[in-house]
Amino acid sequence: MGPFCRAVFLDADHKLIGYLEPKVRFLRRAWIGDDFVQGVERLLTVPTRVVWAGPRVGEQSSLYDKAASVAPLVAPQHGFIGRYILNHDKRTYVDKATVRHGDDRRRVHPLPMLTSESDCTEGDFTLVGAWAGDRISMSATVPTGFELLKYDIVPN
Incomplete structure (x- = not known):
């Protein structure tokens, strides 16, 4: 099931x-x-x-713990949700519409999996955490020069 994890937002620095x-x-x-x-x-x-940061046993300066030093954000209840997740540092993207369903008809969301610290997940997936700390945005279109990342994490 995994630990409790926070979605932590960082500025350019x-x-x-x-x-x-x-x-x-x-x-x-x-x-x-x-x-x-x-x-x-x-x-x-x-x-x-x-x-996506999780608590780390025995580590007091984890990103999860540091996040508590700033005010929590409030997510908008309404607004734009793009089809594409863009990674501006790697110039890659994931098309959420192509994410495969598991046997239970659920689709694992790429955003938390790609941006998570390894402590936030279960299993051995090479894509997990590959985008952690990168500049990410949501979009209705794919910018020129971005390459499709094959995202194939499927729930058991």
Whole structure:
């Protein structure tokens, strides 16, 4: 099920902007269409560094703990949710419409999985955390020069 994790937002210099606290364990919030993840998407109208950060046993200076030093953000209830997740640092994107369903008809949302610290997930997925701390935004279109990232994490 995974630990509790915060969606932590950082500025261009990797300084804390704020965070969102889901109040439930990570993998219970990693689905396309989930209200919490959509709230995070609505905050990504401009390229912003984001990390899904979890507590680390015995580490007092983890990003999860540091996030508590700034005010929590409030996600908009309404607004734009783009089809494409853009990584402006790697110039890659994921098309949420192509994410495959699992046996339970759910689709693992790429955003929390790609931007999570390894402590936030279960399993051995090479894509997990590959975008953590990168500048991410949501878009209805793909900019010229961005390459499609094949995202194939499917729930068991």
